[in-house]
Amino acid sequence: MSSSVLKAATKGKRKADEMDVDDRPSKKRNKQRVLLLSSRGITHRMRHFMNDLEALLPHVKKDSKLDSKSQLHLLPELADLNNCNNTLYFEARRHEDLYLWAAKTPNGPSIKMHVQNVHTMDELKMTGNCLKGSRGLLSFDKAFDETEWGKLTKEVFTHIFGVPSTARKAKPFIDHILTFSILDSKIWFRNFQIIEKDPLQPNGPPQTSLVEIGPRFVLTPIRIFEGAFNGATVFSNPEFISPTAVRSAIRREKGAKYGQRKDAQLENSRRKELRKRDEDELAVSKVFA
Incomplete structure (x- = not known):
């Protein structure tokens, strides 16, 4: 071995010895993936609503319908098979009643909610628009921090609706805001596009504005369970x-x-x-x- 090569190898080894690997800050990666599925019996409006959510959340994995409404213990297994650690399950009942389960799989917690006032993007025909696959900012009402069930719901929604930057279908853009507000013990969901005024316009300085895109829906929390789709009841809504x-x-x-x-x-x-x-x-x- 020549002296120059030996000198370079010795210098590289010295640098490696001086570098403390344990002191390097480890970057925590967001590996959230959501399984989206429904039960048998949902209407065409509910199917369009699920398609809107799938387009809104690029880290969603859509699965076929669940045949049985009583065997909810199969959902954590389906989420594990699809490599998902969150689940959004729409459960259809008689008279077009729709319930939403939001759960952390496989260990929970899980939240059962009643879905009301659903308006899809096609129905609203809003002027706002956003890039498909773009990531959205999450905005929560301060009322979520005032109650224990609100804090738990906020944490679950953050994992489900927060799109990780490493998602396969996610685009490196943030151009819309997902807002969650509490009014009359109900959770109101809205989606707004972020519009920034062109600074080259002679009308004045740039101003940021919001334009609603859709969809819209209202959630009424019913129960919060300790486990995924089962377990002890952590919270029960007495007003529901x-x-x-x-x-x-x-x-x-x-x-x-x-x-x-x-x-x-x-x-x-x-x-x-x-x-x-x-x-x-x-x-x-x-x-x-």
Whole structure:
């Protein structure tokens, strides 16, 4: 070995010895992946809504429908097979009722929510637009930090809706904001495009504005479970009334109105009988008998 090569090798070894590998800061990688699937019986609007979420979140892995609504313990296994550590499961019920499960798999926690006021991108026809596959900023209302269930929901939503920079389909752009707000114990979701005014325009300095894109939906938390789709109940919403109970109350109210109307008719007939006068001696039926 020549002296120059030996000198270079010795110098490289000295640099390697002087370098402390353990002191180097380790960069934490965001490896969140989300499994998106639904149960049998969802409507066409719900399918379009799921397609909007799939286009909005490039780290989503879409799977086929789950046949059984009672075997939710299969969802963590499906997420493991698809190499996903989060799950969004839409559960369809009768009368077009839709429920959303958001869970950290395989160990939990999981949140069951009722989905209301769904508006897809095609229905809204908003003027905003964003690049498909771009990453979005997450904006949470300060009300999430005021309750324990709000903090837990915020953490789960951060893992699910936060797109990692290393996602395979993600683009290196951030051009929209996903907002989560709490009002009337419900979670309101909105998606806005970030528009920056061109500084070359002579009208004035650049100003950042937001234009809504869609979709829209409202979530009502029902229960938070300790495990993934099972386990002990961590939180139960005392203000939630199921749609079935609401429909039953409406039917009872209609039945009560019908009963009141029939009772009024009977009372009217009884009063007519009481006001009826007896026939006297000069009645037509007696005079011309």
